[in-house]
Amino acid sequence: MTSNQILDLRKKVLEKEFSRMNNMQKEAVFHVDGPLLILAGAGSGKTTVLVNRIANIIRYGNAYASSQISPEFGELDLSAVNNFLAQGTPLPEETVARLAVNPCRPWQILAITFTNKAAGELKNRLVAMLGEPGNDIWASTFHSTCARLLRRDADRLGYSAHFTIYDTDDSRRLMKDCQKALGIDDKVLSYKAILSAISHAKDSMVLPDEFERQAGTDNRLAMIAKAYRLYQSRLKDADAMDFDDLICNCVLLLKNHPDVLDYYQNRFRYVMVDEYQDTNHAQYLLVNLLAQKSQNLCVVGDDDQSIYKFRGATIENILSFEKNFPKAKVIRLEQNYRSTKNILNAANAVIANNVSRKGKTLWTDNKTGDKIGVHTSFSEQDEAEQISKKILEEVANGRKFHDFAILYRMNSQSNTLERMFVKSGIPYRVIGGLRFYERKEIKDMIAYLSVINNPNDEIRLRRIINQPKRSIGDKTIAQASEIAEQVGESLYDVICHADEYEPLKRTAQKLLQFASTMKELVEAAEDETVRLSELYQMILDKTNYIEALRAAEGDEAQDRIENINELASNLIQYQEDNGEEASLSGFLEEVSLMTDIDNYDEDSDSVVMMTMHSAKGLEFPVVFLPGFEEGIFPGIQAIYNPTEIEEERRLAYVAITRAKEELYILNAESRMIFGSTVRNKPSRFIQEIPEELVETSRSRSWKKPQPGTVLPTSSRDARVASTEAARNFGPAEIARGSVPAVRFKPGDSVYHKTFGNGMVVSATPMGNDTLLEIAFDTIGTKKLMANFARLQKC
DNA sequence: TGAGCATAGTTTTTT
């Protein structure tokens, strides 16, 4: 064979190996060396490209573009190659190795995403494609990547290896302390304003010194600079970093320690970043530092989906990639595999109204699909009812509950929907809002674990010192804290020796008692034979936390106790997943970098509700978008600001492109917001969708508008109105009676998918349906409609 | 020290 023939054959193999990709996708997969910018539209298969590109790099290296031929190429098993080309018989590994040019080991690849969910999905797909070696690829979020690098070399920055990660609540508490120490009145300069200024500073790598210099004579900024400085020094004393510090400190580590930088630059031959449009300056620096030597940086993004500008993301990073890397190859993925033509065209039409964008038009081979349902209801309750009706109707026609998603602009919109769903017996889950790890009792338990792990963590120590109540008040804590500062010891140490300090005499007994409890727990934590779950149980036993909770809250305690047990099972899960590796600081890190959306599992059959922001990266067969009204979406604060309108429009684009098959957009003529009823005009985004893609309907006909803001007050009125509405909403008839009518009587034992086992207390016939009152074993008594509740007799 | 009442502030938030 001539070398040209060899190269040709090799290309054929690669083309065949990745033949499921379209041409543009293949181009991205085969561009291995050198900077690469992939502009990937919504639903264009960017994760698939990322996965296949990594697989290509690991298996074949740069074989596609290279003219190098490995010396063993001559021993190539030609019949295996031909079988593969002709019938797709898998290639033996050694044949792959002979075809490869400079392939890469899995652990030399770093793939960074924004969410744990995205990282998890990437990892799963890599393992599915590459088998066990896929696990060695570093696929993680910015924050956990940084945490990992920092754990290894934290001492270089003056932190210990088991530093604590502060969440926003911890930061808030700490800043309040700083305000107090500096005599800053929150009304003059709020902790929120300070924290947000600091966060932005860190995003752009502005440290306290620099901040102070930039502040100049501006009083306000000078004050913030002081607070910033104090805040950082307290964080360091507590051996803690906030979220922004993880990135910021990591950049500092690499910048100021050439040997560390060198190590990672050699280690990571290929760096990939997903959702690049959402990176901030610090993240940009991090990525650039890591990839500077190899120049093998591949970023994937979509300027039209940049929706986190308010958090410091700078679209500049994507717009100027070509400037930073003049040799960068740019690939556009414009074929959408997710949505119907109608949905995609609607999204294209809306986003076309934005001026500042790179500009691209998605297209699809998918079928045209149904028109987009735009429904005007008369109130937010009605809106919720329309959605419930539609869902039940489609479920009766064979859809599953988990096919539906409701995406809204603000979390508070979920309340009305939730109430309606409970009433209709529709199983649902709300993602976001008050998160699991933000609940008081969970934060308390985490705080106990944190203090055991790192007694210097003053913020969390103060959180638990009187939780449960130990009669240790703010005064005492302030006093102890002052002493700690004076003698240069940590608060924890002062409390351990409370009897030695005159001012603490009166409460010394209580403090010492608390200290001895903590000491026992610390000892247990250090004891290798005590497992994490046992430690957790010890905390509960020794603090009497649950008993105190019951005493204080009575009935409400049940939920909280369940949460505490839920955390215990998380802990056990972590223990099982990590075996010998499991450690307290490991668990704490995982917890502090985890969010609700990570726990969202698609398997459970329920409707999912979340904000449009959280929905980025997800897709659903049927999507409802309630609240498309001027003042809600776009939000009131965006209406007079063209830049913000563009950001809102990008959010609309994200929301619309989540839908695969059906899309329903709703607006209400009037709605209750912040306590008062307002009448909003339909959102401009509705008008931006071409008429021919839309089928409109409304709950109240134009002909007989009710005067003023009189809304149906009795449930009977609402029912009459909404039956009429249901007729107008979408082409299909409501499937009444298609739900098998099972008879229930008081005393029956029943099972409900969401609520578990229970017993029927009462059954009241109501129209065609029966109102059941059911006492559930776990959550108490609920009222459900028999036809909608999907109950099983048992 | 803790309970009870007044008041303010309510967009989104991958970590």
Added chain:
DNA sequence: ACTATGCTCA
């Protein structure tokens, strides 16, 4: 409407 926070008073 709702909730979380802060302030006052016992």
